[in-house]
Amino acid sequence: MKELFRKIQPYSGKIFAIGLVLFFSFLAYNLYNAPVDGFDEKFIYLLKKYGYIILFAWGMLEGEAGLVMAGLLSHTGDMNLYLAIFVAGLGGFAGDQVYFYIGRFNKAYVHRNFKSQRRKFALAHILLKKHGWPIIFVQRYMYGMRTVIPISIGLTRYSAKMFAFINLISAWCWAAITIVPVWYFGNEILVVLEWAKEHWYLAIPIAAIFGGGIIYYINKATKKVEKRSLNED
Numbered sequence: 001m002k003e004l005f006r007k008i009q010p011y012s013g014k015i016f017a018i019g020l021v022l023f024f025s026f027l028a029y030n031l032y033n034a035p036v037d038g039f040d041e042k043f044i045y046l047l048k049k050y051g052y053i054i055l056f057a058w059g060m061l062e063g064e065a066g067l068v069m070a071g072l073l074s075h076t077g078d079m080n081l082y083l084a085i086f087v088a089g090l091g092g093f094a095g096d097q098v099y100f101y102i103g104r105f106n107k108a109y110v111h112r113n114f115k116s117q118r119r120k121f122a123l124a125h126i127l128l129k130k131h132g133w134p135i136i137f138v139q140r141y142m143y144g145m146r147t148v149i150p151i152s153i154g155l156t157r158y159s160a161k162m163f164a165f166i167n168l169i170s171a172w173c174w175a176a177i178t179i180v181p182v183w184y185f186g187n188e189i190l191v192v193l194e195w196a197k198e199h200w201y202l203a204i205p206i207a208a209i210f211g212g213g214i215i216y217y218i219n220k221a222t223k224k225v226e227k228r229s230l231n232e233d
Contacts, residue, residue, distance in 0.1 A: 023057050048078050052087045055079075059091020059171070060098075062146055064178055071182025072189060085179050089172035092140065096150045096167050103154020110151060117148055124152035136163060137170040 027046065034042040047054060051073060058066025067088050073079040103110055114121065124145065127135045139149040153163060182189060 020057070020060075027054065047073060051079055052083065055084060055087050056091040056094075059088040059175065060095035062092055062095055062140060062174075067175060067178040068182050071179040072186055074179065074183045075186025075190075081179070081183055085172065085175045088175035088179065089168070092171035092174055093164075093168045096171070097164060099147055099150035100154040100160070100163055100167075103151035104160065105154075107155060110155065114148075114151075120145060120148045121152045121155075124149045125156070128153060128156070128158070133162065133166050136166045137173075140170060140174045 027050070030050070031042050031046050034045045036042055036045050047069060051070070055066055055070050070079055070084040070088060074081040074084050124135075127149075135149065136153065139145060142149070150163075150167075
């Protein structure tokens with residue numbers, strides 16, 4: 001088994017990509033053939049039927065939108081809160097493990113295909129050297145660095161077991177921090193979503209401005225950290 005695992009690891013990135021393509025093809029097929037009318041109803045039906053599977057895959061991609069949906073389904077009783085956190089955390093853990101092993105066993109591929117990300121890789125190395133394991137714990141909240149940091153750590157001699165342990169705890173914390181507030185404020189969020197559905201012409205620009213503001217703020221904060229770390233080094 002260990003020998004098989006060792007042989008598979010260098011192809012982890014390709015296996016990950018193929019798996020995602022097959023999974024989303026499966027979802028698209030079931031969405032199209034859902035025994036209800038309307039896209040909204042079909043999507044809700046799919047979430048209720050394959051909720052935990054979708055949540056795991058969404059967790060691998062570290063998409064907070066999937067965790068928000070899990071929080072709402074937990075609020076309505078269509079998901080178990082604790083199981084949702086557990087599954088979402090496992091998905092986040094699995095995704096970063098794949099990125100880590102891409103760096104560990106596909107160094108030539110990384111250097112060849114991530115040339116435009118060299119500055120971010122340099123920053124990731126500096127942050128790991130300066131802060132140690134906490135950077136693994138918080139990397140999920142660093143916009144633009146979520147993929148780079150696990151890969152860059154894989155490129156180093158950092159312990160795979162230590163990375164996996166910290167990564168798992170971090171993933172479960174990330175899932176809980178996102179899902180629990182949505183579950184708790186479920187009624188209020190559902191009211192807002194219903195309003196947005198009825199007033200979509202107002203909701204779209206508001207969401208765009210609000211989302212753009214958050215992305216701008218996070219991006220600006222990340223660049224400040226990058227500039228400070230590079231200067232201090």
